[in-house]
Amino acid sequence: MESIQAILNNPYVFAALMALAPLLWILPYALFAIWFERKVSAHMQDRLGPMRTGGWHGWSQSIADLVKLLLKEDLIPAKSKHGLFMLAPYVVFVGSYAAYAVIPFTSAYVGSEINVGIFYFVAVSSLVVVGILMGAWSSNNKWSLFGAMRSAAQIVSYEIPGTLAILAVVMVVGSLSLQDIVRAQEGWFWNWFVFGKFPFLFIAFLIYFLCSLAEVNRTPFDIPEAESELVAGYHTEYSGMRFAMFYLAEYANMFAVSAVAVTLFFGGWQSPFGTFLSGPAWGVFWFLSKGMGFIFLQMWLRWTLPRLRVDQLMYVNWKVLMPFAFVNIIFVGLWMMIAQ
Template identity: 55%
Template sequence: MEPVYDILSEWGLPLTVAQLIVMLAVATAVLIFTAVSVMFMVWWERKISAHIQVRFGPMRVGGWHGWAQSIADGLKLLLKEDIIPAGADRLVFALAPMVVFAASLAAFVIIPFGPGLIAGDLNIGVLFYISISSLTVVGIIMAGWSSNNKYSVLGAIRSAAQAVSYEVPLVLSVIGVIMTVGSMSMTRIVEAQEGMWFVVPQLLGFLIYLTAAIAECNRTPFDIPEAESELVAGFHVEYSGMRFAIFFLAEYANMFVVSAIATTLFLGGWHGPLLPGWLWFLLKTYFIYFRHDVAALDVSQTAGRSTHESGMEVPTAAGLAEYGDYRIDPGVKRFLVLGSGACDCDSRCIFPDGGLHGGSLSAGGPGQKHRALRHRIGLCLLRRCRAVCPA
């Protein structure tokens, strides 16, 4: 920043005014970069999720693959009514999203985007990041407590407990890098990786950092603080409009920050051939973020040990989609059970699961109910099945 101060001093501006102008310029640049980056990250995440789930995702807004969908969503949140619950602490309720967002933005100060492209090259950069990232817990507790909602309080407590728990392995994972370089300055750490990235000698630390970072960001499978089935939406369930958008921006800004820190500490920062340093830094950072996204979605899809465990019981007679046991009418020809009890599904999306009460398919006597052989549908395989169902 010294050349900037020199230019402003030549214009006759006092040093205090020059510092204020530089601070405002840096803050504005960080805000613009964060907003644009979050819009791109949200759009790309939705497209990746859609392709994994055999969907198209956003396609209409903006033309080409719905690239402007995030802009439309942001405008929608900006124009929505801002509602504060009747029993909420209005002051704390209003300050909570600001605290979380400020903590996420403050971490951008020590990120070296390139040679000389750093807002503040602190000699305690790593310690500053660890300290400032812990302040998000304060804002989350404020949001949960001030909402006067039991779901918000439970979500805030869960989020705080998870953040504190994974803070320890995150700190331990970067100690090896600090000991190797002998400094906590982000710039010196990047310069020390000119010959070899630290991901090679510190592979275990890199993997531990990624796991702890995913948990810090409350991403799948560590999304317990925002479990919709239990807590509706977590600590920000009572927030709407622009206040909710601020929480949303803070969450994705935090994901970018942890990816940028991983790039700085383990992937050589701006070092790379041919391309400019800042471009290499962004490519590595977005690669780490997208790797988080794809890995998380893949984990949620393959959480079960087998398709049998994640299956859903269905009756054998075709057309019956409700749960329960049904008897097979001998006159019905369209059912999924062959004489040997095997399934007629080539893709193995549907497979036998034994008979009713542990029995097998039997003809039964006059006036008796027939025993239906139950089947299961493997949901993980069925979503990718393109074959014509034999039923």
């Protein structure tokens, strides 16, 4: 017992364990979300979706899919750059997984309590672009390359208004730490920033949400993997487990941006009803259910909206979101000056 205690007290072991903790959530979540997305899309389209695998409403369909992907041959195109091709999916996943380090699942747990948490999140989630470009370039496929170029242009552009929207929250709270931001929204749900500092932070939320959709390549901003145009975009040449890593990264990323939206604007792990049902354990529950709400919203949009064209995408970013984000920042600044 003491020896286990001693091992746990070793800071490196402890850090490694803490780093692996989000996997406990991501893996079951990804399996659930894939099944859930099939069900959401099916019911929106007058279908039932998977019904056979595993019994109740085909609950084990994504497990079967995972096994299939694991067993598939790992195809590597002969004319690809093998090293980069094999590495790319993991770089993408690392990018989205590293973001989990600063996400406060509850008041008691955050992977790494650093005082520049949100800044770190914005920085590290850009790593995804590197992986996408790497994978597409090394596939030696024109369609992949188009997908990657679109993806890079899109993610880099949409980060700017997204970060400006985040900045508005940081200006209100006065801290870059995500835990501080959550604590600043204490109390009933009308204290959440999305409602509490109306309308400035509500506008910031809308801008951030749109930008987060673009960052995770979801409809209406899914042009990097537009299946009717670019076949499968940047992961056209991937199959088997490497393809699954892209998929896992996409779902991990979806939850990461949702988690940040929840943390910044929807009170994070705070209960909506003041001190009712609050505490570290309930915090996890509230945080995850709010996050899943956003996941559902993303799915809903995906199965409803058409896709923008690449020039329209840039128009929305630079001519609509950007001015609004800037004006919003200025107003938040003025308001903070007057309020103090």
